[in-house]
Amino acid sequence: MKTNYPCVASLRTQSLFETELEKLGVEIPFDAQVLSGAESPLAQPFILSSGRKIGNRFAIQPMEGWDGTREGNPTEYTIRRWKNFGRSGAKLIWGGEACAVRPDGRANPNQLMILDETMQSMESLRKDLVAEHRALYSNTDDLLVGLQLTHSGRFSRPNIKTKLEPKILYHHPLLEKIYNVSSDTPVMTDAEIEDLIGYYIRAAKRAQTIGFDFVDIKHCHGYLGHEFLSSFNRPGKYGGSFENRTRFLREIVTGVQSECPGLHIGVRFSVIDFPPFRPDENNIGRMLDYRDENGRYPFAFGGDPEHPENYKLDETIAFLKLLEELGVELVNFSVASPYYNHHLTRPAYFPPSDGYEAPEDPLVGVARHIAVGNELHSHVTRLACVGSGYSYLQDYLPNVAQAVVREGMIDFVGLGRSTLSYPELPAEVLNGRVLDRKRICRSFSDCTTAPRKGLISGCYPLDDFYKRLPEAEEVKRIKRSLKQ
Numbered sequence: 001m002k003t004n005y006p007c008v009a010s011l012r013t014q015s016l017f018e019t020e021l022e023k024l025g026v027e028i029p030f031d032a033q034v035l036s037g038a039e040s041p042l043a044q045p046f047i048l049s050s051g052r053k054i055g056n057r058f059a060i061q062p063m064e065g066w067d068g069t070r071e072g073n074p075t076e077y078t079i080r081r082w083k084n085f086g087r088s089g090a091k092l093i094w095g096g097e098a099c100a101v102r103p104d105g106r107a108n109p110n111q112l113m114i115l116d117e118t119m120q121s122m123e124s125l126r127k128d129l130v131a132e133h134r135a136l137y138s139n140t141d142d143l144l145v146g147l148q149l150t151h152s153g154r155f156s157r158p159n160i161k162t163k164l165e166p167k168i169l170y171h172h173p174l175l176e177k178i179y180n181v182s183s184d185t186p187v188m189t190d191a192e193i194e195d196l197i198g199y200y201i202r203a204a205k206r207a208q209t210i211g212f213d214f215v216d217i218k219h220c221h222g223y224l225g226h227e228f229l230s231s232f233n234r235p236g237k238y239g240g241s242f243e244n245r246t247r248f249l250r251e252i253v254t255g256v257q258s259e260c261p262g263l264h265i266g267v268r269f270s271v272i273d274f275p276p277f278r279p280d281e282n283n284i285g286r287m288l289d290y291r292d293e294n295g296r297y298p299f300a301f302g303g304d305p306e307h308p309e310n311y312k313l314d315e316t317i318a319f320l321k322l323l324e325e326l327g328v329e330l331v332n333f334s335v336a337s338p339y340y341n342h343h344l345t346r347p348a349y350f351p352p353s354d355g356y357e358a359p360e361d362p363l364v365g366v367a368r369h370i371a372v373g374n375e376l377h378s379h380v381t382r383l384a385c386v387g388s389g390y391s392y393l394q395d396y397l398p399n400v401a402q403a404v405v406r407e408g409m410i411d412f413v414g415l416g417r418s419t420l421s422y423p424e425l426p427a428e429v430l431n432g433r434v435l436d437r438k439r440i441c442r443s444f445s446d447c448t449t450a451p452r453k454g455l456i457s458g459c460y461p462l463d464d465f466y467k468r469l470p471e472a473e474e475v476k477r478i479k480r481s482l483k484q
């Protein structure tokens with residue numbers, strides 16, 4: 001059954017948009033007039049605690065393409081995407097895309113890796129992005145480019161696109177059932193974790209050597225870093241207490257600081273989480289019910305174990321304080337996981353092929369991203385904060401982006417899917433150009449459906465380059481077959 005939330009494109013005026021928000025009972029700030037040039041709130045530079053300047057308030061979120069070589073090098077598709085990141089005009093490039101620190105941590109056999117053997121191609125990928133930015137905007141002194149370091153943990157598929165080879169920190173009965181993972185799967189040992197920490201530190205060193213300004217120690221979306229934060233039931237030094245669950249991060253950060261002086265550090269993390277959602281008989285997502293012997297849901301960092309439908313920010317705030325104490329300079333707030341509750345991470349009108357119809361109007365999801373980001377931002381003093389989940393705002397993205405930054409709710413507006421269909425959107429906004437409506441992301445989710453079916457990712461509906469690829473027909477065929 002298709003849900004019938006009004007699509008954003010049909011809310012043709014500010015008043016219709018605001019009336020809809022009122023009906024939904026959520027708030028999203030909105031500036032009626034979007035300013036351009038030097039007076040735009042989005043054009044204001046941001047100075048990191050180390051003194052480094054970032055030229056404006058747009059960030060490009062990490063966006064993977066499932067299009068690297070088997071050896072972990074970029075291909076022409078990857079290079080095109082990264083050049084587009086440079087073209088965007090955004091001055092903060094958050095990580096480019098998830099890059100595995102070693103082969104067993106790849107989310108798919110085509111994920112990029114940062115190894116000795118890939119350093120040269122990764123360096124030229126970064127340089128291509130910077131050159132594209134320089135060609136259009138002259139100045140790159142105020143451009144900050146990071147590399148997102150990852151291990152995919154329970155979502156690792158390093159060898160065969162369809163075959164999970166999970167590395168887990170604890171047993172999660174719901175995810176094991178959904179993903180058909182045996183409950184005998186061994187849990188990573190403390191010694192294996194210590195070994196992995198070394199891989200992160202060496203990966204950061206490589207990133208610094210080839211010119212990246214910062215590394216993101218990824219802790220979001222159900223991947224390994226995120227799983228540490230919810231290892232409440234894990235025994236030993238990496239599980240249980242808050243101190244133990246953050247030990248992995250602390251050891252990487254202190255290792256990077258000692259091995260890579262001058263390299264800035266960021267952390268993208270899922271600030272709240274919920275149990276997995278599965279389609280009901282009408283294909284609408286419903287939260288699974290699971291309680292342990294104490295009547296609690298024990299697997300959500302930033303969740304309320306007594307009331308898993310709610311979130312709770314006490315540990316999330318403690319985590320932010322820890323990041324500040326450690327000298328981390330940038331944070332990027334995401335929520336939940338695109339694998340088991342995608343409507344929260346990526347609010348969308350159309351679900352991806354492995355998903356379900358959204359159980360809430362996607363605008364509610366956007367409002368949640370903004371509200372949580374605002375709340376967390378009010379607790380930090382030295383961290384640059386990036387918000388996520390703005391692409392669903394579509395035509396109103398500039399109005400909301402300006403409002404959240406102007407009101408000091410967040411420091412940077414991070415753009416994900418909209419960058420695939422319309423990379424130049426930040427530059428258009430900063431220069432006061434009218435947006436090209438035909439290129440605005442309408443959240444068709446083909447960029448997720450394609451890789452879920454083993455194809456490279458891109459914006460098949462709106463980007464002429466992807467429209468012309470043979471894969472575009474394949475995506476259409478897959479979507480037709482799903483409707484039958």
Ligand SMILES: Cc1cc2nc3c(=O)[nH]c(=O)nc-3n(C[C@H](O)[C@H](O)[C@H](O)COP(=O)(O)O)c2cc1C
Nearest residue numbers: 061062063064097098389390391415416417447457
């Ligand atoms: C095709 C695709 C690839 C993505 N790749 C990554 C990634 O490599 N690392 C990451 O942290 N998030 C990744 N994300 C999540 C985005 O960075 C972003 O958080 C999400 O799309 C929501 O933001 P948006 O509403 O602007 O799209 C990806 C999302 C999509 C759709």
